[in-house]
Amino acid sequence: MNAQLVLYLASVSGAIALWLLMPRGRALPWWRSGLAAMIGVGALGAAWVAVGVRWWGEVDRVASDIGLLGAGYYYVFSGVAILSAVRVITHTKPVYSALWFVMVVVASSGLLVSLAAEFMAFAMLIIYGGAILVTYMFVIMLASQSSPEDVIEEQPEYDRASTEPVWAVVAGFVLLAALLSVGFDAPTANVKASAEEQEMSDAVLIETRLAGRLVVTEEDAARQALSSTPEVDATALSNSERLGMDLFEGHPLAIELAGVILLVALIGAVVIAKTKVPEEIARNAAFRGATPGAGGATVRPTEEAGPDSPEVLGSTRG
Amino acid sequence: MQDTMINSLTFSHYFFTGAVLFVLGMIGFITRRNMIVMFLCTEMMFQGVVVTLAAAAALHGNITGQTFIIFVLTIAAAEAALALGLVILLFRRRQTLDAGAWSELSG
């Protein structure tokens, strides 16, 4: 059977599974979730097999002879990332979506480790899983509506129902199928490098660069003399060291620009946060006007109208 | 040890994972109505890109792919700050996170 056809079938199956899992404003029946899980897992497995078969013996491998355990890392992390991602977009509670997203970040960090990108893996964990996701959690907390105590807490409608599930799934998986079909052919023409060649090329790169830099000026020479490690062993460099060298040697302007972008985003966030909101001002004014009324008693929301109703507030004031 | 289908990994494996993450993020952005979750989905699209970038770096034997991840993180952080600020602002005006509440542009 043609691997490409299998991949297309897997895309269609995955699309059906995802469509079955989309929230529809009510609890999904158990058979539906089960059916979706079976189809989804089947599609994922079929896709993996198709990818592996199609690539069997090809030369674009990124990790050879890594053993079952080494390959297992990929399958485990990849599976976790994909399944967690499905839960992120199907869970009706934003908090759980965010938590599942943490799982996605953790899994993709694992994938990065298996690609020998340790520094970025940990940076991702710290920045995404730590900083950004915590910020998200804060926002979710801040923006959750305070519901009266006697109302049974329920997710709002906009969290329980999805929009345009069919078309979104169709668009997504058409895109996926197209991307994967190009993945079959394009890399064969690219540079092929084994692990040794890869290290060699990096070593040559760094040696030539550093050597060039080191002898350019007397100042450089003096700095080198002061340095405790005058000879750079490129092959012995860690991932972080190589990354740092590439970053600061190769992309100094880009990193400056990144700093500027962060600064601008910071200022922008402050401005946005301090913006006065007319509705809120009106609400606050109404609320302040209401509190001293009715003999100083705390205004209780009545059964008919909520606390935000200006009519109720006006009448109690009188 | 002889390379087998199981014990060797290709770029396409990682590309597959990255593409799936990207597409799932995109689908989530379209289907979810909660603005916070929508932005969460865009972060997931970044995840797909990150995985693909790392795989490409390994494929080409070039560290630059990993360097780009740093910039992706930078943009993601900036976007998160601004987007969440906007979400809070919009929430303060309408007391809802429903993106459908903001449809004044309708023709």
Next chain:
Amino acid sequence: MSPEVAAYIPWVSGLSAVICGLFCLYPQYAKFAAGVCASAVGVGFVIAMGVWFSVPAEGFVNPEPLMRWIEVGRLEANYGVYLDGLTMIMLSVVTGIGMLVVIYAAGYMRGDPGYARFFAAVSIFIFAMTTVVMADNLVLLFLGWEGVGLASYLLIGHEYHRQAAVNAAKKAFIVNRIGDFGVLLGMFCIFDVFGTVRFEGFLPAASELLTGGNGSGLTGEAAVAFAQATEVLKQGGGWLLMAAPFGLMVGAFGKSAQLPLFVWLPDAMEGPTPVSALIHAATMVTSGVYVIARTMPLFELSPYALPTVAVIAGATAILGACIALAQYDLKRVFAYSTVSQLGYMFMGVAALSSTAGVFHLVSHAFFKALLFLTAGSVMHALAGQLDIRKISGLRHKMPVTFVLMGIGCAALAGLPVLTAGFWSKDLVLATTFDRAIATEGGTAFIYLMVGIVGVVTAFVTGYYCFRVWFRVFFGEERYEMGDHHHGGDDGHGDDHGEHGHAHEPHEMDWGMNGPLVVLAIGSVFAGLLLGPTHVVEHLIDKTSAEANALRVGDDATKYEKWVHNLMYAVSAVVAFASLALAFVLHGPWRKVEGDDPVRLKAPRVFGALNSKLWIDEVYAALIVYPVRVMGSVFYVVDAVIVDTVVRGIGVVPRLLGEGARPAQSGRLHGYGLGMALGVAAVVAVTFYAMNRGG
């Protein structure tokens, strides 16, 4: 003085118009407007006089355009002057009479809220009128032609708060549009035939065509125009040459109030009296005569043009005179008299005698301006009263006006020997009969009939003008004040203005009577000076019809002495007869007071004439009403058919928009989905193509 200096005459008045216009914005200076305007017109008069004797007999044309204006393809219409005897006579009349009228108006209009505006418009008029008579091409002439129309409109509607004045202004403007259309058509024909609109180009060429020459005597532009005209005639373009004078004729009839376009002129008396005197009697309305006299060779080329003019002129003369004799309104009498006298002028030019037409133009300018201004004085004194049934025996109250109007009436009636009207009218009639003798068959009959009509008209004219004079100044002293201040009298600061209606009529001061005296002297002596001495004739014979007639070779029949002598006798008899009739019916010992004896004897005829033969009503029924109905029909057609079609077309984009509207749902997800679908489609198509190619 070099002839080019004449080019400054319009611009002096133009400057005056600007200054007076500024005075409108700064009312505290408005009192200087009359002085500015009078000085400007006076300077123009002085320049005209100074230039007079330096203009060569064959005419003067500035060699280079003084100012470039329109140069499109072969069409060259630049600013330049064309000076000859005819132009100089017109210039002198326009600036001279204009100056006198402005001086009179300085007193007459005092206290008018639109004082500066009035003199600004008069300055515009002088600017445009001098442009008309000095233009060296038809396009520039047309510019001035429209300019005098504009000034006329502004001045008729000077009291824009009165509905009657506004209606009269609109009527004058719209009727003149018809004539202007004719001028345009004539201009197009001339350009088509001769390839030029410059007088020095097409006039000599037309004369050459008339005399049947081969163009060898022509030089420069005229030779080119002649060559082109010959070519056009060979190719069957003769009808253009025949049509051109008819186009100009329509324009002349419109501007000079001839049948059937005369209806606007009587209504134009809604304007202040000085305007009636200057524009609607002395100058603007004669521009039609000027245009025909100027382009006379063209009219001679067409065998039907001049007889047509003669018939129209005769009909207008008798019609205007008859209507005038049954009017009670002082100014209306003179308005219809103007229509009638303009008929005389056209009679003159139609009889191939520019001399007669222009001579009558000059003398008429004097005595009709005088009559209008004295009528204005009466009106001024009586707080707007113009009904001659309610005025009687004013000769003791207003002795100077009494004498001046008498002189004007005598000139209009053509009392023998002394008055200008006698000489000019005789010349017109005599040349008409001359023409009848010189031609044969139908044309001769036409000219004979027109001449007889002219004599009858002379009798009617004498009767109606003395009727007015006797009614107003003789008999029992009796008058009713006007119930409203007429003309520019509203709110003026004179003594009688302050005392309301209870004041006595009084004589005008000499600031206003002075110009009238000058006009009266002109009315008397202009005829003697210009008539028997043949001054006018000598002045314009180089460029006038007589010159062509001489060249054609029928000079033997011109100036038959006995015709003129007979005419003098007949005119004298007719004038005295009319005076006698008026004396009997309306003289100091008249039997009927406060009404017209003719009305009592023949009420139907008098009523018909008093109602102006219902011409306005006929026009309303024949033209205005059908146009109105047509407009209603078109409106319905427009509303039902055109609008439906247009709206139907308009529905299409709306439907398209309705179809595309859901795309702009305003929902974020809709946009996101659209983008995702687009990306997916583009990527899929691209990679499909790549895979197939690979």
